[in-house]
Amino acid sequence: MIKLLNVSKQYTLEDEVFFALKKVSLEIGEGEFIGIVGPSGCGKSTLMHLIGLLDRPTEGQVKILGRDVFTLQDEERSKMRNQVIGFVFQQFNLLNKLTVLENVLLPTIYTRSKTDVNHQDKARALLQRFGIEKQINSYPNKISGGQQQRVAIARALINNPKIILADEPTGNLDSQSGKVILDLLGTLNKNDKITVIIVTHDKEVAGKTKRQIRLKDGEIV
Amino acid sequence: MTYFYFILKSALEDFRRNKVRTLLTSLGILIGVSSVVLLMAFGLGLKKYITDQFESLGANLLIIFPGKLIQNGQFRQGPGGLGGKRFDEKDVLKLTKIKTALYIVPAFTKTVEVSGGSHTETADIYATTNDIFAIRNLELDLGSYFTATDNDKRSKYAVLGPKIAEKLFGTKETALGRSVKIENQGFKVVGILKSKGGGGFGGPDLDSFAYIPYKTSYSFNPDKKFIAINIKVDRQDNIQSTKEQVKKIMLDRYSEDDFSVIEATEILNAVSSIFAIMNAVLVAIAAISLIVGGIGIMNIMYVSVVERTKEIGIRRAVGATRSDILYQFLIESVILSLVGGFLGLLISYLVVLLVQKFFPAYMNLESILIALGVSSLIGIVFGVFPARKASLLSPIDAIRYE
Ligand SMILES: Nc1ncnc2c1ncn2[C@@H]1O[C@H](COP(=O)(O)OP(=O)(O)OP(=O)(O)O)[C@@H](O)[C@H]1O
Numbered sequence: 001m002i003k004l005l006n007v008s009k010q011y012t013l014e015d016e017v018f019f020a021l022k023k024v025s026l027e028i029g030e031g032e033f034i035g036i037v038g039p040s041g042c043g044k045s046t047l048m049h050l051i052g053l054l055d056r057p058t059e060g061q062v063k064i065l066g067r068d069v070f071t072l073q074d075e076e077r078s079k080m081r082n083q084v085i086g087f088v089f090q091q092f093n094l095l096n097k098l099t100v101l102e103n104v105l106l107p108t109i110y111t112r113s114k115t116d117v118n119h120q121d122k123a124r125a126l127l128q129r130f131g132i133e134k135q136i137n138s139y140p141n142k143i144s145g146g147q148q149q150r151v152a153i154a155r156a157l158i159n160n161p162k163i164i165l166a167d168e169p170t171g172n173l174d175s176q177s178g179k180v181i182l183d184l185l186g187t188l189n190k191n192d193k194i195t196v197i198i199v200t201h202d203k204e205v206a207g208k209t210k211r212q213i214r215l216k217d218g219e220i221v
Numbered sequence: 222m223t224y225f226y227f228i229l230k231s232a233l234e235d236f237r238r239n240k241v242r243t244l245l246t247s248l249g250i251l252i253g254v255s256s257v258v259l260l261m262a263f264g265l266g267l268k269k270y271i272t273d274q275f276e277s278l279g280a281n282l283l284i285i286f287p288g289k290l291i292q293n294g295q296f297r298q299g300p301g302g303l304g305g306k307r308f309d310e311k312d313v314l315k316l317t318k319i320k321t322a323l324y325i326v327p328a329f330t331k332t333v334e335v336s337g338g339s340h341t342e343t344a345d346i347y348a349t350t351n352d353i354f355a356i357r358n359l360e361l362d363l364g365s366y367f368t369a370t371d372n373d374k375r376s377k378y379a380v381l382g383p384k385i386a387e388k389l390f391g392t393k394e395t396a397l398g399r400s401v402k403i404e405n406q407g408f409k410v411v412g413i414l415k416s417k418g419g420g421g422f423g424g425p426d427l428d429s430f431a432y433i434p435y436k437t438s439y440s441f442n443p444d445k446k447f448i449a450i451n452i453k454v455d456r457q458d459n460i461q462s463t464k465e466q467v468k469k470i471m472l473d474r475y476s477e478d479d480f481s482v483i484e485a486t487e488i489l490n491a492v493s494s495i496f497a498i499m500n501a502v503l504v505a506i507a508a509i510s511l512i513v514g515g516i517g518i519m520n521i522m523y524v525s526v527v528e529r530t531k532e533i534g535i536r537r538a539v540g541a542t543r544s545d546i547l548y549q550f551l552i553e554s555v556i557l558s559l560v561g562g563f564l565g566l567l568i569s570y571l572v573v574l575l576v577q578k579f580f581p582a583y584m585n586l587e588s589i590l591i592a593l594g595v596s597s598l599i600g601i602v603f604g605v606f607p608a609r610k611a612s613l614l615s616p617i618d619a620i621r622y623e
Pocket residue numbers: 011013019020039040041042043044045046047201
């Protein structure tokens with residue numbers, strides 16, 4: 001489902017070339033529950049951004065659902081972010097000028113293909129499932145961090161993605177809320193058969209995943 | 222549908238948060254649009270005024286002037302204007318042979334002091350035949366016109382425009398039957414005309430004319446020459462052929478350069494084209510303020526793109542394409558510009574209403590459409606650079622931006 005072949009990402013800082021990722025090759029199958037772990041600065045987020053089509057590799061190949069994604073047009077990559085991938089960020093990244101419900105619906109306005117799914121109903125159902133139906137018309141800056149992260153997960157799920165990418169999803173939460181989010185991601189993997197990839201440096205969090213990919217200085221160890 | 226709702230909500234929310242900034246940005250367009258629309262309104266009003274004035278001259282009218290007045294649809298430049306030979310009764314007699322000419326009405330005009338009651342006023346006397354009233358649609362308010370017999374008898378009768386009558390005698394009623402002194406001769410006021418409006422902007426003040434029989438005027442027009450000959454043609458279709466016949470007859474006695482045969486509409490077109498050029502220049506100058514307003518929008522949109530870099534990143538992460546981002550910012554700048562355009566139109570409309578008492582300004586559908594079209598265009602033209610910048614941001618750089 002996800003295949004990386006000799007993927008490198010380099011940054012040039014003041015004439016010095018620096019590899020954030022060095023010839024990384026890996027394969028992730030359908031329905032896997034993966035933890036990407038390693039010390040700070042080892043390239044975890046960089047890797048996730050490449051898999052999530054937010055960033056381009058300096059060299060190497062990234063294949064998702066069999067498609068060599070960085071040979072595609074921006075339209076096509078945007079479409080994959082819209083329909084195949086769902087993101088959950090450490091800082092939630094919700095739009096404060098839209099309500100909770102509108103934030104969950106945001107990806108659907110960029111969906112070109114017609115579906116007979118009623119997005120409104122679906123968004124409400126998701127929010128209900130995550131126990132935030134009361135805050136449906138609130139604005140994100142008026143609800144708790146744990147609630148915001150659940151809204152973000154609902155947003156990631158609205159278009160039935162095959163992959164969920166979560167970068168330190170519990171990083172900004174207390175342990176109680178963090179556990180709720182983690183359980184939620186686990187359920188999505190187990191019951192909804194979604195491939196879930198969690199980036200974390202927390203051993204406890206990593207322990208919940210079924211397979212860990214360990215990075216050090218931009219290389220898999 | 223939801224697409225536009227989301228984009229609109231996002232834009233409006235942004236404007237709401239930056240009320241002062243939005244208002245100031247729109248103000249630039251507001252000023253530009255209202256100055257353009259107002260100048261257009263004044264131009265239109267002026268044009269309508271001139272047209273009305275010429276229409277009041279009467280339809281199917283040819284006028285013979287001395288000299289060359291109009292060439293190639295423009296007023297002639299330099300010398301040779303209203304000079305040349307003047308015409309006489311012999312010309313009038315020869316012209317009466319033209320079958321399609323219903324009336325041949327010669328005229329001698331002079332600006333003189335007219336006294337009556339206890340006042341003295343400057344007025345234009347128009348020495349002519351009684352047919353002038355028919356061909357220029359001059360309706361009678363009080364009394365009677367002078368007649369053809371009055372002309373032959375050199376009767377000292379005058380028909381006054383309402384304005385000069387009121388100036389001299391206070392009211393039209395008291396003026397009727399009284400005596401006025403023109404060039405040291407007493408004239409009896411036999412009739413008062415209804416108002417034709419006009420005057421101002423250098424146009425003829427028809428209501429201040431004093432009409433007298435031309436033969437009576439010979440006492441102070443010893444050459445017995447006319448300044449113009451008005452010819453009423455029977456039908457619109459015959460205007461050109463009549464014009465040719467008039468020219469042929471006139472060429473018997475005069476050379477080509479000594480006279481012009483002009484249709485009233487030709488003068489109208491020449492006058493209008495002068496005003497149209499003047500107006501276009503003014504509107505073009507006003508349009509500069511629109512460009513300045515557009516630059517204001519561009520400036521604010523650049524600021525907005527930077528401020529909302531993270532928002533752009535989030536939208537890209539959930540599937541917005543480059544074009545989605547481009548359109549979003551374009552729509553916003555068009556909204557900004559259109560808001561200014563609408564307010565500018567509104568203000569122009571109020572100003573037009575306000576000045577209509579003193580000036581014949583008016584707005585037509587065209588100027589409204591132009592105003593809205595131009596503001597949308599400005600929104601697009603000046604919004605496209607910031608919007609392009611937003612669309613070209615890489616998703617990861619955008620979402621990481623703090
Ligand atoms: N835009 C950039 N320009 C220059 N260097 C960068 C850029 N983004 C990341 N890096 C560098 O690449 C390396 C990997 O960064 P990355 O964010 O992937 O680390 P990480 O493993 O996610 O760390 P953390 O656990 O702290 O989030 C770091 O050394 C970082 O400084």
